[in-house]
Amino acid sequence: MKQKKILMIAYYFPPFGGVPVQRTIKFVKYLPKYGWHPLVLTVRDGYDHFHPNDPSLINKIPDEVEVIRTREIGTIARVVKFLNRKTKKGTNKTSKKALFTKKILKLRKLLYNTLWFPDEKNSWAPSTFIKGLRLLAKEDISIIYVSGYPWSAFLVGNFLSMLGGVPLILDFRDAWTLNPRKLWDNWLHRLWEGVVLRQASKAIFATNTMRKDYIDRYPWIEKEKFITITNGYDHDDFNHSRLKKRVDDKLLITFTGTFNDNVPPSDIDQSPYYFLQGLSKLFKEKNVSSIIRVYFVGDFGKNNETFVKEMGLENVVELKGHVSHDKSLQYQAEADLLLLVIYTCERSKSVLTGKLFEYIGARKPILALVPEGEAKDLIVKDRLGITVDPRDIDGIKDSILDFYEKWKDNKLKFEENNNVFEKYEMRVLTKKLVDVIEEAFN
Numbered sequence: 221m222k223q224k225k226i227l228m229i230a231y232y233f234p235p236f237g238g239v240p241v242q243r244t245i246k247f248v249k250y251l252p253k254y255g256w257h258p259l260v261l262t263v264r265d266g267y268d269h270f271h272p273n274d275p276s277l278i279n280k281i282p283d284e285v286e287v288i289r290t291r292e293i294g295t296i297a298r299v300v301k302f303l304n305r306k307t308k309k310g311t312n313k314t315s316k317k318a319l320f321t322k323k324i325l326k327l328r329k330l331l332y333n334t335l336w337f338p339d340e341k342n343s344w345a346p347s348t349f350i351k352g353l354r355l356l357a358k359e360d361i362s363i364i365y366v367s368g369y370p371w372s373a374f375l376v377g378n379f380l381s382m383l384g385g386v387p388l389i390l391d392f393r394d395a396w397t398l399n400p401r402k403l404w405d406n407w408l409h410r411l412w413e414g415v416v417l418r419q420a421s422k423a424i425f426a427t428n429t430m431r432k433d434y435i436d437r438y439p440w441i442e443k444e445k446f447i448t449i450t451n452g453y454d455h456d457d458f459n460h461s462r463l464k465k466r467v468d469d470k471l472l473i474t475f476t477g478t479f480n481d482n483v484p485p486s487d488i489d490q491s492p493y494y495f496l497q498g499l500s501k502l503f504k505e506k507n508v509s510s511i512i513r514v515y516f517v518g519d520f521g522k523n524n525e526t527f528v529k530e531m532g533l534e535n536v537v538e539l540k541g542h543v544s545h546d547k548s549l550q551y552q553a554e555a556d557l558l559l560l561v562i563y564t565c566e567r568s569k570s571v572l573t574g575k576l577f578e579y580i581g582a583r584k585p586i587l588a589l590v591p592e593g594e595a596k597d598l599i600v601k602d603r604l605g606i607t608v609d610p611r612d613i614d615g616i617k618d619s620i621l622d623f624y625e626k627w628k629d630n631k632l633k634f635e636e637n638n639n640v641f642e643k644y645e646m647r648v649l650t651k652k653l654v655d656v657i658e659e660a661f662n
Contacts, residue, residue: 223252223255223256223257224255224256224257224362224363224661225256225257225258225259225359225360225361225362226251226256226257226258226259226361226362226363226364226365226657227259227261227352227355227356227359227361227363227364227365227380227386228244228247228248228258228259228260228261228365228366228367229261229262229348229352229364229365229366229367229373229376229377230244230260230261230262230366230367230373231262231263231266231341231344231367231369231370231373232244232262232266232268232271232367233245233260233262233263233287234274234275234277234278234280234281235273235274235275235277235278236266236268236271236273236274236277237271237272237273237274237277237542237544237545238268238270238271238272238274238478239271239451239477239573239574239575240271240367240369240393241271241274241277242451242454242545242574242578243367243391243393243426243451243574244260244367245277245280245281246452246454246646246649246650247646247650247653248260248281248282248285249280249282249454249646249650250646250647250650251650251653251654252282252284252285253647253650254650254651254654255654256363256654256657257284257285258285258286259285259286259288259355259359259361260285260286260287260288261288261290261348261351261352261355262287262288262289262290263289263290263291263292263341263344263348264289264290264291265291265292266292266341266344267292270478270519271478272519272542274544274545276544276545276546277544277545288351288355290344290347290348290350290351291344291347292341292343292344292347293343293344293346337408338370338371338372338375338396338404338409338412339369339370339371339372339404340370341370341372341373342370342372344370344372344373345372345373345375345376348373348376349376349379349380352364352376352380353380353383353384356380356383356384356386361384361386362386362387362661363386363387363388363389363657363660363661364377364380364381364384364386364387364388364389365377365389365391365657366388366389366390366391367391367393368390368391368392368393368394368396369393369394369396371396371404371409371412371413374390374396374413374416375412375416377390377416378415378416378419378420381419381420382419387421387660387661388416388419388420388421388660389420389421389422389423389424389656389657389660390416390417390420390422390423390424391424391449392423392424392425392426392430392434393426394426395430395433395434395570396409396413397409397410397413397437398430398433398434398437398570400565400568400571410437414438414441417434417438417441417445418441420445421445421660422445422446422447422656422659422660423445423446423447424447424448424449424653424656425446425447425448425449426448426449426450426451426572427448427450427570427571427572427594428448428594429569429570429572429593429594430448430570431446431447431448433570434446447656449649449652449653449656450572450577450644450649451572451573451574451576451577451644451649452577452644452645452646452648452649453577453578453580453581453644453645453646454581454645454646455581455645455646455647457545457546457549457578457581458549458553458581458582458583469511470510470511470512470513471511471512471513471556471557471623471624471627471628471632472513472514472515472554472555472556472557473512473513473514473515473555473556473557473558473559473587473620473623474514474515474517474551474552474554474555474557474558474559475492475514475515475516475517475518475558475559475560475561476517476518476548476551476552476558476575476578477517477518477575478518478519479491479492479516479518479519479520479521479524479561490561490562490563491524491561491563492516492520492524492527492561493524493527494589494610494611494612494613494616495559495561495589495616496527496528496531496533496537497531497613497616498613498614498615498616498617498619498620499512499514499531499533499536499616499617499620500531500532500533501613501614501617502617502620502621503533503536505617506621508621508624509535509536511624512536512620512624513536513538514533514536514537514538514559515538515540515551515555516537516538516539516540517540517541517543517547517548517551518540518541518542518543518548519541519542520539520541525539549578549582552578552579552582552584553582553584555582555584556584556585556623556627556632557584557585557586557587557605557623557627557632558579558582558584558585558586558587558605559586559587559589560573560575560576560579560586560587560588560589560590560595561589561590561610562588562589562590562591562593562595562610563589563591563610563611564591564609564610564611565591568591568593569591569592569593569594570593570594571593571594571595572594572595572598573595576588576595576598576599577644579604580602580604580640580641580644581641581644583634583641584634585604585605585606585623585632585633585634586599586604586605586606587605587606587608587619587620587623588604588605588606588607588608589607589608589609589610589616590607590608590610591609591610602637602640603635603637604634604635604640606619606622606623
């Protein structure tokens with residue numbers, strides 16, 4: 221049977237690394253198994269200061285998938301890099317550098333409503349739109365799928381859908397105007413968000429809370445258009461016969477991911493600060509520092525390194541730095557306990573990070589420092605570990621001790637729940653996407 225073609229517009233695609241890439245690349249991997257042939261329209265030489273490149277992910281792109289790359293406008297891209305570097309250099313909030321950082325952030329927010337509307341990736345939009353028009357003219361494309369952020373990709377998909385008469389599916393990995401960062405919540409962004417939602421045949425959201433929030437924000441749009449498809453994990457990534465097992469006489473706690481370089485946290489800033497405080501307090505009360513190790517895998521931030529030293533945790537905490545996705549999975553497989561951090565902020569109830577689903581795939585207990593919301597509900601419901609308020613230092617200390625006692629008694633095990641593994645597996649989630657595509661196509 222001849223496969224139908226789907227044009228997939230995604231700025232974040234290998235060699236980009238990090239969480240934003242995983243959702244799209246797994247959909248791309250499994251769509252052909254359901255009769256859909258992806259043509260991926262993505263960026264050439266893109267830049268993002270939170271998500272470094274991972275060239276190893278290029279090998280995960282199936283050979284039959286066509287990848288078309290377009291360029292950003294160079295001058296604008298260089299300005300973005302400069303401002304992001306300046307932002308990242310901010311240190312303590314009371315320092316002069318931090319004040320400079322706040323000014324840079326204000327400038328960026330102003331630019332999001334003017335030269336950078338709707339986001340700093342908009343210099344990629346013109347060449348992508350032109351290439352998209354050529355593909356619509358050349359190829360028999362049945363569906364346009366767009367992954368956001370960036371929101372400029374949504375605008376490209378919107379106009380391609382209008383001009384080409386091809387159904388449009390928007391995939392909100394994150395919220396646009398309802399984003400906790402509040403960078404885009406004003407009348408101009410809400411206007412264009414409403415426009416693209418009107419044009420779309422379907423809008424997919426990564427969490428149920430996000431879907432409900434959007435139904436409330438746009439009551440004049442039929443709610444049947446809004447669908448939830450969570451992130452997930454790929455069973456092939458967790459071939460446990462391939463992943464090495466660790467033999468050690470210490471409890472190993474591992475975090476994989478990126479921390480923002482701001483401490484203590486405020487608003488949506490993520491930080492290991494309170495976890496480190498809980499760990500330090502435990503060591504002062506119990507003589508267990510020689511039996512516990514902590515790995516932070518990924519970008520950690522200079523400020524956070526300083527706090528490790530100030531709390532006297534250098535002999536316990538090891539910083540592994542940025543690694544490939546496969547190496548990150550290996551660290552997860554070797555761990556006894558996996559650490560998840562989502563800090564309290566407005567609308568944090570809708571945060572359901574892709575990292576959580578990788579942790580599920582690793583089948584290891586989770587210490588989740590999370591506020592009230594979907595992440596906590598999922599962990600509690602599916603018995604995946606212990607949840608603690610992100611700023612509850614005593615609660616964090618007690619939870620680490622509880623896990624340590626279970627580990628010491630050889631009782632620290634992940635509770636097997638095959639239903640959990642099945643419903644969050646990317647093959648299953650891609651089938652849900654295909655059902656949405658088929659409905660939009662027909």
